[in-house]
Structures are given as C-alpha cells and as structure tokens.
Amino acid sequence: MVVLRNADGRTMGLKAGISDYNLLKHYVEEYSTGLNMLTAQQAIITVHQFSNLVFARKYMQEFKNEKLLFGQLKQHEYDVCIISKSNYQELLKTRDIIGYLKFYNKNYK
Secondary structure, three states: OEEEOOOOHHHHHHHHHHHHHHHHHOOOOOOEEEEEEOOOOOEEEEEEOOOOHHHHHHHHHHHHOOHHHHOOOOHHHEEEOOOOHHHHHHHHHHOOHHHHHHHHHHHOO
C-alpha cells in the first residue's frame, strides 16, 4: 500500500505507473491496483492480492527500489507499507491513516 499525504494530479500518474510496473514485472501474478481517497487530501494506492506475507514483503522491497515510480514525489510525501485484509477493512471504516502508520511502524517495521 502506498500512502499519499497530499493527493493531487500526480496520484493518478503514480497509480498508472504502479499498474504498468505490475504488468511488466509481475504479469504472472496478475496483481490489481486500487485507489481510495481516505480524506480530501489523503489517498492510498493498493496492490493486491498476495498469497502470503512472504510474497508481500518481497514485492514491497522490489517495489520500493523502483525509483522511477516515485520520481515526481518527495520522500516525505508518501509511505509504503503492507496491510492485511482485516486491517484494510478497518482502515476503510476509520479512515485513520496516521493511526495505522503508527501501528504498522510499531509492530511491523
């Protein structure tokens, strides 16, 4: 999941870039890409569905190293993290991305 602190015109470009990245590098897995606005400013771009945490972590490490994807963003404008299905459903209910990032950093980083 990519968390964007200030979604703007670059957001759709990033989502398209992630979709293209998945088609080129992970076409066998057939990952899908989604975009959700949590608030008027904050958005998340998701890539799903991973068969387990090992594959999700491997993907995230490779993904984070693709500097061209994030070329138009400064490092403080986004975060990349993993989220489970149940935590994702809870995030969509609460819309509390800052709370989730604190939870993620405390428990998974």
